[in-house]
Amino acid sequence: MTRLLPPLLLTALLLAVWEIACRALHLPPYLLPPPSAVGLALVERAPLLLSSAAATFWMAFQALVVAFGLGGGLALAVSLNQTTERAVRPLAIALQVTPVVAIAPLVIVWTGLDHADRAVVALAAAVAFFPLFSGVLTGLKSADPDLERLFDLYGATPLQRLLRLRLPAALPFILEGLRVAAGLSVIGAVVAEFVSGSGATQGLAWRLLEAGNRLRTADMLAALACLMAMGLVLNAAVGALERAVRRRLA
Secondary structure, three states: OOOOHHHHHHHHHHHHHHHHHHHHHOOOOOOOOOHHHHHHHHHHOHHHHHHHHHHHHHHHHHHHHHHHHHHHHHHHHHOOOHHHHHHHHHHHHHHHHOOHHHHHHHHHHHHOOOOHHHHHHHHHHHHHHHHHHHHHHHHHOOOOHHHHHHHHHOOOOHHHHHHHHHHHHHHHHHHHHHHHHHHHHHHHHHHHHHHHOOOOOOOHHHHHHHHHHOOOHHHHHHHHHHHHHHHHHHHHHHHHHHHHHHHHHO
């Protein structure tokens, strides 16, 4: 409770200021509705928002798993050879700096117009790929040099070195990369839903587009609140995993 109380108090204060400002300035609801109107929209559209949030969460989770498998696996492979690392790293950086909206039309064509969910997962995985690749690769190279020399002295095999030295040393970096990638997977899923321009996924991005076209600002803010809650849940889940791993290793 001591950790939760400060953010809860700050959130309550900001909501109170927002509510008072909207009423005092007589702002039109389509411009900025008060928090009470957003709360009412959350209650009234709860079943629809929950189903859309579940769809977006599932696509973001799939993207995170794909990014972890590809990014972690590739980092593990290139960490064994410096020449391979120098060849692969620029390509990984190029993928990271390429905007999702630029490659979205290609991915949609490749996955098929009837499979918008596959395009969303692929695009979100592309967004979450680099933090995991970079985190795993940096972690695998962070082992203590003295321990590396000790493993050389005892003639350890590459597999023994990997399992007993480099992977344990890389765990904090892997978990931090996973924390960053978890948030990016949600962002990537929402952006990909926007770019795909299809209501087939029925995620939160589609609810935002639908409410925006109808100037239902309260509904838009309610969907945004669901997105923020989803991001907080993912971050908390990764934080709990990190604490569990640290306790096990302690």
